[in-house]
Amino acid sequence: MKFPKILASAFALTLLFNVSCRNSDDPIEEELPKGAYENGIIITNEGGYSTPTSTVSFIPNDLSKQEDNIFAKNNDNAVLGNVFQTIGFKGDLAYLVLNVPNKVEIVNRYTFKKSATITSNLSTPRYIAFTPNHTYITNHDFATVKKVNIYTNTNEFVKSINFDRYAEKISSSNGFVYVQTDGLTYDSSYNELATGHTISRINPATNAVDKTITLSDELIIRDMIADENFVYVVTSDYTNSNLYKITSATGNVEKITLTGVAGAQKLALDNGKLYFMTSGKKIYNLAANTPNALFTATASYAYGFNVINGNIYVSDASFTGDSTVRIYNLTGTLVKTLSTGIGTNGFYKN
Amino acid sequence: MTKKYQFSAVFLLFYFLGFAQEKAIDTVYIFDSQLKNSKKFHKIENLDEADLLKNSTNLSEVLRFQSPVYIKENGRGMVSSPSFRGTSAQQTAFIWNGININSIFLGQGDINNLNLLGYDQLEIKSGGGSVIYGSGAIGGTVHLNNELSFKKGFKTSFFAEGGSYNTFNSFLKSSYSNDHLSVKVSGNFVKSDNDYEVPEKKYLNLNGEYNNRTFNIGVAYKIDPKSTISWQTQIYDGVQHYPVYSEDFTKTKYFSDTFRSLVSWDFKAKKLQNSFKLAYLEDEFQYFDHIENPKSSGGTANIYLAKNDFNYIFNDKIAFNIIGEYQLNTAEGFQSGIKSVTRNAGSFAGLLRWNPSERLYFEAGIKKDLVKKITTPVLFSFSGKMKVNSWWNSVLNLSKNFRYPSFNDLYWQPGGNLNLKSETSHQAELGNNFKYGAFKLNVTPFYIQIKDMIRWLPNTKGIWSPTNTNKVESYGVESQFDFEKSFGKNKTQFSLGYVFTHSKNRETHRFLAYVPQHKIYGNAIYRYDFIEIFVQGMFNGLTYTSDEEKQKDAIKSYFVSNSGVNITLFKHYQIGFKVNNIFDEIYETTAFYPLPKRNYSANLLINF
Numbered sequence: 001m002k003f004p005k006i007l008a009s010a011f012a013l014t015l016l017f018n019v020s021c022r023n024s025d026d027p028i029e030e031e032l033p034k035g036a037y038e039n040g041i042i043i044t045n046e047g048g049y050s051t052p053t054s055t056v057s058f059i060p061n062d063l064s065k066q067e068d069n070i071f072a073k074n075n076d077n078a079v080l081g082n083v084f085q086t087i088g089f090k091g092d093l094a095y096l097v098l099n100v101p102n103k104v105e106i107v108n109r110y111t112f113k114k115s116a117t118i119t120s121n122l123s124t125p126r127y128i129a130f131t132p133n134h135t136y137i138t139n140h141d142f143a144t145v146k147k148v149n150i151y152t153n154t155n156e157f158v159k160s161i162n163f164d165r166y167a168e169k170i171s172s173s174n175g176f177v178y179v180q181t182d183g184l185t186y187d188s189s190y191n192e193l194a195t196g197h198t199i200s201r202i203n204p205a206t207n208a209v210d211k212t213i214t215l216s217d218e219l220i221i222r223d224m225i226a227d228e229n230f231v232y233v234v235t236s237d238y239t240n241s242n243l244y245k246i247t248s249a250t251g252n253v254e255k256i257t258l259t260g261v262a263g264a265q266k267l268a269l270d271n272g273k274l275y276f277m278t279s280g281k282k283i284y285n286l287a288a289n290t291p292n293a294l295f296t297a298t299a300s301y302a303y304g305f306n307v308i309n310g311n312i313y314v315s316d317a318s319f320t321g322d323s324t325v326r327i328y329n330l331t332g333t334l335v336k337t338l339s340t341g342i343g344t345n346g347f348y349k350n
Numbered sequence: 351m352t353k354k355y356q357f358s359a360v361f362l363l364f365y366f367l368g369f370a371q372e373k374a375i376d377t378v379y380i381f382d383s384q385l386k387n388s389k390k391f392h393k394i395e396n397l398d399e400a401d402l403l404k405n406s407t408n409l410s411e412v413l414r415f416q417s418p419v420y421i422k423e424n425g426r427g428m429v430s431s432p433s434f435r436g437t438s439a440q441q442t443a444f445i446w447n448g449i450n451i452n453s454i455f456l457g458q459g460d461i462n463n464l465n466l467l468g469y470d471q472l473e474i475k476s477g478g479g480s481v482i483y484g485s486g487a488i489g490g491t492v493h494l495n496n497e498l499s500f501k502k503g504f505k506t507s508f509f510a511e512g513g514s515y516n517t518f519n520s521f522l523k524s525s526y527s528n529d530h531l532s533v534k535v536s537g538n539f540v541k542s543d544n545d546y547e548v549p550e551k552k553y554l555n556l557n558g559e560y561n562n563r564t565f566n567i568g569v570a571y572k573i574d575p576k577s578t579i580s581w582q583t584q585i586y587d588g589v590q591h592y593p594v595y596s597e598d599f600t601k602t603k604y605f606s607d608t609f610r611s612l613v614s615w616d617f618k619a620k621k622l623q624n625s626f627k628l629a630y631l632e633d634e635f636q637y638f639d640h641i642e643n644p645k646s647s648g649g650t651a652n653i654y655l656a657k658n659d660f661n662y663i664f665n666d667k668i669a670f671n672i673i674g675e676y677q678l679n680t681a682e683g684f685q686s687g688i689k690s691v692t693r694n695a696g697s698f699a700g701l702l703r704w705n706p707s708e709r710l711y712f713e714a715g716i717k718k719d720l721v722k723k724i725t726t727p728v729l730f731s732f733s734g735k736m737k738v739n740s741w742w743n744s745v746l747n748l749s750k751n752f753r754y755p756s757f758n759d760l761y762w763q764p765g766g767n768l769n770l771k772s773e774t775s776h777q778a779e780l781g782n783n784f785k786y787g788a789f790k791l792n793v794t795p796f797y798i799q800i801k802d803m804i805r806w807l808p809n810t811k812g813i814w815s816p817t818n819t820n821k822v823e824s825y826g827v828e829s830q831f832d833f834e835k836s837f838g839k840n841k842t843q844f845s846l847g848y849v850f851t852h853s854k855n856r857e858t859h860r861f862l863a864y865v866p867q868h869k870i871y872g873n874a875i876y877r878y879d880f881i882e883i884f885v886q887g888m889f890n891g892l893t894y895t896s897d898e899e900k901q902k903d904a905i906k907s908y909f910v911s912n913s914g915v916n917i918t919l920f921k922h923y924q925i926g927f928k929v930n931n932i933f934d935e936i937y938e939t940t941a942f943y944p945l946p947k948r949n950y951s952a953n954l955l956i957n958f
Binding site for chain 1: 424552595596598599600639643646687763764807808863896897898900941942
């Protein structure tokens with residue numbers, strides 16, 4: 001906890017310095033709004049598999065209104081696609097990863113005006129991460145394709161790194177790129193099974209795997225998330241759950257047993273605090289490495305999950321019609337209910 | 351592939367056999383012996399070759415323009431599913447020469463892989479018929495029939511058509527028959543690049559090509575005046591590429607191969623008729639999620655079937671009919687978790703027909719299916735017909751019908767649910783037939799209630815799994831007006847159908863997706879001597895595409911019209927021209943899959 005504090009004070013100092021500079025040299029410039037979608041939450045609606053029904057919705061931070069279809073609206077009614085998997089952000093750009101259409105649409109994150117599209121060498125793209133010089137995209141069809149594609153900042157294809165079993169979540173942290181290279185599969189009688197227990201690290205200097213971390217349990221890797229310094233991985237079966245905290249710079253692993261937690265599935269980070277939701281829709285946060293049950297969300301199919309500015313977002317996904325999003329505060333009080341698009345799967349702070 | 355070459359040889363042989371003298375007197379053998387009887391009570395639309403050729407592209411178009419069925423088609427010639435009276439695709443049974451051929455895996459018929467040119471006639475029957483036609487005959491049945499004639503000598507017909515988007519449709523039918531023997535061999539071939547464009551929707555039917563072939567052989571032999579042995583075999587293979595929205599999409603394709611063979615021994619005496627059938631059906635599909643890679647999923651299903659239909663006529667008023675059936679189904683999936691699955695299914699049905707007076711007919715049926723490990727209800731049917739007067743007759747039909755879970759519902763991994771029950775449906779209809787001179791009018795209000803509908807939903811583990819959940823109530827009216835008149839060398843035929851369907855989920859109280867409330871379809875034909883002109887029109891009302899009755903996402907109403915001219919030359923030749931979608935209507939039957947704008951075709955039909 002100390003380090004961020006030092007950072008914060010350093011940041012404050014810099015600001016002060018900047019302000020003073022401005023005062024002396026320049027006339028005061030008014031901060032112009034960057035676009036209609038600043039200071040709010042972007043909601044991704046996955047859409048159908050065979051119908052191009054992926055959409056993007058936006059709500060401002062005060063949750064006062066909702067705007068749907070912001071991609072089509074700002075791009076001459078362009079069709080976004082099917083199976084909208086995720087959004088990654090880099091600077092002012094948002095990268096919209098579309099699984100079935102094998103493309104990544106790049107838009108300005110505040111105006112949603114499209115600027116470019118990545119299609120080269122993509123095959124069922126899933127997740128995305130960035131380093132200062134490169135873009136990393138996992139491609140995963142749960143059958144033959146399990147790779148990370150690497151692109152330059154001008155979206156030129158550099159190379160692919162193939163993995164043996166999985167290439168799913170991907171995060172950049174403290175100069176390294178971490179890839180979830182194992183996950184869920186099923187045995188012949190359809191019991192859940194782990195493909196393996198690895199997280200792989202790509203060194204951006206060489207764009208090669210420089211470390212493969214094997215987690216020390218037999219549970220299934222469910223999710224991976226990262227902040228500036230740590231990568232968090234959650235593993236579980238129907239009765240047990242573990243959390244792994246990987247120090248990004250060194251690759252050192254700390255195992256945290258989530259005592260009493262069954263089937264932890266989805267991770268979220270908000271204000272330096274880690275949250276997770278289980279298959280039973282129970283939501284916890286982590287206080288001093290101990291799971292702390294908050295409440296149980298209402299959903300017939302809890303799909304998208306995130307915590308933003310102290311509010312917990314859970315989507316109750318429908319793939320034949322509108323999904324329902326329930327926004328709770330940390331005590332579990334329902335703050336707002338939204339009706340969103342088909343298969344709502346993600347919430348992003350913008 | 352070897353099977354097909356063998357068939358070509360047999361094909362040739364029959365050509366040589368065929369050169370014999372012609373004889374008159376018409377007798378036609380139809381495998382589906384129950385269909386004739388159904389016509390007494392049910393509204394059955396009969397489409398013969400000439401009707402089918404008006405929409406020669408595929409069965410979807412025939413049903414769209416010439417029947418009350420709503421067809422949801424993912425682009426022309428692609429995946430297509432029917433909805434009869436507000437029910438689902440699995441609640442429509444496709445019947446091949448009297449035998450239910452809905453896919454064991456999916457529980458539904460694959461319309462665009464049932465090539466209409468491979469059949470001699472099509473009958474479309476609205477309303478339930480599980481007592482006779484089994485699982486899935488809830489909303490209605492579509493009957494694909496091959497027929498065999500006696501005493502007709504040698505006949506051959508050839509049809510070839512070229513159309514927009516590099517489309518080619520063709521068939522060749524050849525038959526020979528004398529007093530005792532009837533042989534018919536036919537083959538058809540269909541292909542299309544199908545790369546139509548709808549610029550207004552920014553749509554190009556990319557990767558939408560298809561081609562398919564059917565070979566049929568039918569033989570009937572009259573052992574004596576009372577007994578006939580007949581055999582019908584069909585081999586089909588089809589290739590469909592599925593359309594994608596842009597070149598960046600992963601292109602996919604689908605192969606469908608079917609083999610169907612049926613032997614029937616029919617005995618017909620004055621008091622007693624018996625029909626014993628043995629059938630073998632094989633269905634294979636292969637799906638390629640990357641067009642250039644090996645198949646990613648698939649399956650083969652086999653049906654071995656024995657069926658006996660015994661009919662005894664006590665006197666001119668009462669007849670008794672017993673139908674017994676046994677089926678062995680086996681299936682082997684590829685990448686679906688379906689491994690060497692078998693199912694034994696049997697059923698017994700009894701029907702009593704009573705004809706107390708000239709003006710009254712009754713039929714009551716009861717049936718019990720015994721399907722391994724699946725609970726099935728006792729089914730019944732009741733029909734009563736009364737000739738009210740010389741221009742009006744009225745029919746009341748009541749029935750209980752069902753659909754048992756498909757192999758995918760039961761065994762698909764992940765998700766397959768072995769605890770599923772059959773879907774059951776109760777229904778009632780009151781058919782009214784009016785006839786005055788050259789005018790005919792049918793008005794049939796109907797009511798259908800379905801419970802325990804099987805629907806795939808995510809379960810507590812987040813895995814999609816089927817459960818018996820929905821209740822649906824559907825009511826409405828089917829109506830059809832017909833007019834037919836000939837005077838001198840003029841002949842006119844006109845028919846106009848209107849269907850009103852109100853189909854709602856009884857829990858959410860919302861309209862079902864892909865069931866239009868209104869559909870109007872009309873066909874008009876005018877012939878003068880050697881020239882024939884026809885016009886078709888179809889209006890489809892607002893159709894919701896989501897469970898939430900969203901106006902924004904609904905398919906707006908549309909009107910599509912086709913027209914054509916046929917000219918007969920030198921008795922045996924007919925050339926024809928068609929314009930489909932004359933008014934260039936932008937329309938879709940499945941959201942995001944527009945169907946072609948105006949397009950053309952020219953054809954040649956030779957009969958001798």
